[in-house]
Amino acid sequence: MATPSPTPDQARNRLPNLFEVLSRRTMAPVDLFSFYIYMRDQQRSVDYLDFWLDVSQHMSLCRHYVRELRRSVLIDTPELEKASKHSSSGLEGTSDSGLAGPSGTQEKPAATTPEQRLSAFLRSETQSRHSPSHSQGSQPSTQNTTPGSGHEPLPRPGFVANSNSNSPGTSGQDSSPGNISSSPQHTVNRADIRASAEKVLYTFLLPGAEREIILPQGILNQITSAIEEQGRDDPEVFDDAKDYVFQAMERDAFPGFLRSKALGNIVPPSMMLRLIVGLLALFGAFWTAFILIFLNFGRLTRCWLILPFTVGVYALATHQYMLDPILGLLGFSEYTFLSFHRMREPYVRKLIAKRSLMVLGAVILIDAALCCLFIFVPGKRL
Known part of the structure; x- marks a missing residue:
């Protein structure tokens, strides 16, 4: 043969x-x-x-x-x-x-x-x-x-x-x-x-x-x-x-190669950067949220918390799943740090798209829960 x-x-x-x-x-x-x-x-x-x-x-x-x-x-x-x-x-x-x-x-x-x-x-x-x-x-x-x-x-x-x-x-x-x-x-x-x-x-x-x-x-x-x-x-x-x-x-x-490239689309240096950015963004979001609550700022002002919470949750989710959902839906994968190329394997492209939708849904759900909690909670000036 x-x-x-x-x-x-x-x-x-x-x-x-x-x-x-x-x-x-x-x-x-x-x-x-x-x-x-x-x-x-x-x-x-x-x-x-x-x-x-x-x-x-x-x-x-x-x-x-x-x-x-x-x-x-x-x-x-x-x-x-x-x-x-x-x-x-x-x-x-x-x-x-x-x-x-x-x-x-x-x-x-x-x-x-x-x-x-x-x-x-x-x-x-x-x-x-x-x-x-x-x-x-x-x-x-x-x-x-x-x-x-x-x-x-x-x-x-x-x-x-x-x-x-x-x-x-x-x-x-x-x-x-x-x-x-x-x-x-x-x-x-x-x-x-x-x-x-x-x-x-x-x-x-x-x-x-x-x-x-x-x-x-x-x-x-x-x-x-x-x-x-x-x-x-x-x-x-x-x-x-x-x-x-x-x-x-x-x-x-x-097996590790398939997990990295067929189930994810970012490389370890990018994952580490996203972990750092995510932790810093969430720390800043929680710190700012408690300050606005205990200084009794209005809910309209507290809506700005959506930005740091979204950045933090998105960055941590991409680190956890080794997958950037936006890049995945656009059909791109990271070869080396900050070097992106289009995915051409049909089955992998469909698999990444499905996982990207799942991760993006989880990010939206967690982000919405955190924002609602810290925006609509009654304020009390200490």
């Missing part, structure tokens, strides 16, 4: 799952960009998401390499084109986004997935083209060899892609394999695949890495051995780590 299309699904009448968000099938405010910002600013664990995206990018690079290899063979031998269509269909059956569920499986995985066939192809090509002591035979001889070959240990490689992926513009957005590769004419060679696998290893997995993520030691040992000792660079090397990271994000981060 092929990977679902990354085209956003506008007919979905439910909240999206993590797989749909990662495969770019959702729209704001529950899209991949929003999830990236949430992982960066609130969870403080964006390295896990960047690892997932870089492994998916590695998958896309491998798939592009296989397609280019097949294309070059067909150009040299046109008579093989018809016979090769069936054998290569599995390698091209998935989308270029490189995203799949845990271990590359879908709802009902086949006995052999396209990702597994792609990995098997790359492993067989490595065994047939490279000697056991030089896993990077396609690279210039000046490059370092892998550990265990009797040479110096492999240093940090010159990464093909930019290693600074602290913003959604690097790992969080679609990148064509041509943009990943440094080869002439945007082609992908085996050295690029090797460097991509090493980039993931040296950036996220090894102890003391630049953006080290916490994984079980058995998974780390397996990946390190496969890349540095066995010379593997196929996507299947990272399957166990990708499973673990997916499940960790699904269990620990994604």
Whole structure:
């Protein structure tokens, strides 16, 4: 079964799952960009998401390499084109986004997935083209060899892609394999695949890495051995780590993301500001109300209490529900502090609108009760 299309699904009448968000099938405010910002600013664990995206990018690079290899063979031998269509269909059956569920499986995985066939192809090509002591035979001889070959240990490689992926513009957005590769004419060679696998290893997995993520030691040992000792660079090397990271994000981060973006529309700094403003406004409203009552001011003068009570109740209600009802009814959501964008996911937009009406009704009810109490109570000068 092929990977679902990354085209956003506008007919979905439910909240999206993590797989749909990662495969770019959702729209704001529950899209991949929003999830990236949430992982960066609130969870403080964006390295896990960047690892997932870089492994998916590695998958896309491998798939592009296989397609280019097949294309070059067909150009040299046109008579093989018809016979090769069936054998290569599995390698091209998935989308270029490189995203799949845990271990590359879908709802009902086949006995052999396209990702597994792609990995098997790359492993067989490595065994047939490279000697056991030089896993990077396609690279210039000046490059370092892998550990265990009797040479110096492999240093940090010159990464093909930019290693600074602290913003959604690097790992969080679609990148064509041509943009990943440094080869002439945007082609992908085996050295690029090797460097991509090493980039993931040296950036996220090894102890003391630049953006080290916490994984079980058995998974780390397996990946390190496969890349540095066995010379593997196929996507299947990272399957166990990708499973673990997916499940960790699904269990620990994604429920909070849905609460924040699908049930609310403001971010924590804005919530804290509203809490402060609400408490100050209510304190001023109560203080002023008691002064006007005990100085026996008229009810018309006390009507000005509507302003501070309304501001205080509204601000505290938005903090409590993580939702600004006016912005919700207008169809806007806060990405970062004081940065608002229009909501485009239909189901989320309807859900936010319903909650906004509920919160606005509660604000009006509480505000009216407080104003009536302090406006119509008889005054008495002390």
